[in-house]
Amino acid sequence: MSEDWAKKAEDQEISSMVKNLDLKKSENGVKKDDGSETSEEQPDYASPAEASLLLKMIRKTLVETKKTGLLKGVYAMGYNAPSKIQETALPTLLADPPQNMIAQSQSGTGKTAAFVLAMLSRVDTSLNYTQVLCISPTYELAIQTGEIAAKMAQFCQDIKLKYAVRGEEVPRGTKITEHIIIGTPGKIMDWGCKLKLFDLSKIRVFVLDEADVMIAQQGHHDQCIRIHKLLPKTCQMMFFSATYEKDVMEFAQYIVPNALSIRLKREQESLDNIKQYYIKCKNNDEKYTAVQNIYGGISIGQAILFCHTRKTANWLAGKMAQDGHAVGILNGDLTVEQRLAVLDRFRSGQQRVLVTTNVLSRGIDVEAVTIVVNFDLPLDQNGQADCETYLHRIGRTGRFGKNGIAINLVDSEKAMAVCKQIEKHFGRTIEFLDTDDADQVEKLGHFH
DSSP states (O other), rough: HHHHHHHHHHHHHHHHHHHHHHHHHHHHTBBBBOOSSOOOOOOOOOOHHHHHHHHHHHHHHHHHEEEEEEEEHHHTTTTSSSOOHHHHHHHHHHHSSOOOOEEETTTTTSSHHHHHHHHHHHHHSSSSSSOOOEEEEEEEHHHHHHHHHHHHHOOOTTTOOOSSTOOOOOOOOOOOOOOOOEHHHHHHHHIIIISSOOOOOGEEEEETTHHHHHHHHHHHHHHHHHHHHTTTTTTTTEEESSSSOOHHHHHHHSTTTTTTEOOOOGSSSSSEEEEEEEOOSSSSHHHHHHHHHHHHHOOEEEEEEEEHHHHHHHHHHHHHHHHTTTEEEEESOHHHHHHHHHHHHHHHHSEEEEEOGGGGGSSSSOTTTTEEEEESOOOOSSBOOOOOHHHHHHTSGGGGGGGEEEEEOOSSSHHHHHHHHHHHHTTHHHHHHHTTTTHHHHHHHHOO
């Protein structure tokens, strides 16, 4: 009898908490979207009591849906205190009936764990067909999402996962029976739309990761629209990204009906815990000297250096290797197997420096990265500052509230103008750093 009363009390507590969250969302402008208005703020739930109640709600949801193994996986991964985006999104994502969502939260805030938990919680393992579809813009990001899903479902051996990426094939004449497919848009379109290897009309959950890229880039856009058209109206849709331009958000709202929109203010997107600097240089050789001075002056965990072209990336990686650095290089010339091997070596710490082009600017988590160097500043097709790519690049450091450093190497008046555009766009000062000043470099080391 006492257990029944305890359960009833907890149910009332959770019900009260959900109502309180809904009220806070309304007060902060986060509300159901009818296509005419979008919230510009993310609610700030800092109360430990609310975090505890959220965990109770998650536990109750997973127990009632007989997903106790999934609950064990969540705790085994160390998710004992939810991040802000998880606090805000999970009550909606796990609720019944399912609710659509368009969410924006900066890099390193736990977006992937939030939508992966929602994906896994919707799977009915008694049905041997695909029920969940998650699309990522790159091979690496799809694999990383799948790895998180596999860890979270480690105690749910009956949940089956399949990758739809380059190199993965399905035997002729067979159908896909895995419950979850995670992959890139081209492969998923081939399997679902052309070859009919799984039934898109039976999909329960559709997740678009890095949704801004999927919508804005013409090739991905067309593929995702074709897939989207074949989904049932009852399908729960989740769009997640660190950034959305106005027109991209408007389009997302158009194709995701009655979605709850969660957005950050634009000036909040550049993380406060990432210190941003610029260094004046004359050419690539001086840029390299600046990198050497930084390495000589501070203790660095792991670093990612971004270059504009493959040629520059190859040159820089070669120079650093000659000078004794354990360096890896990642660009579009590598095969899928080579790219994964480079990432594995970097994640394990065998290589402490990674030189790359924009293929790594989005979503890849390596917790030990303490510094990002823009050897070349990111430019759009018109030669102007590509602010979204800049944000994604520097977001490779400062993950999950840790301190990070972003350094921009400026070698011309044009590059300086681009740096100023980025500074103005985010409303954050990018400080001048003199690498010949030992005291200034030493202060840099104290920050991270």
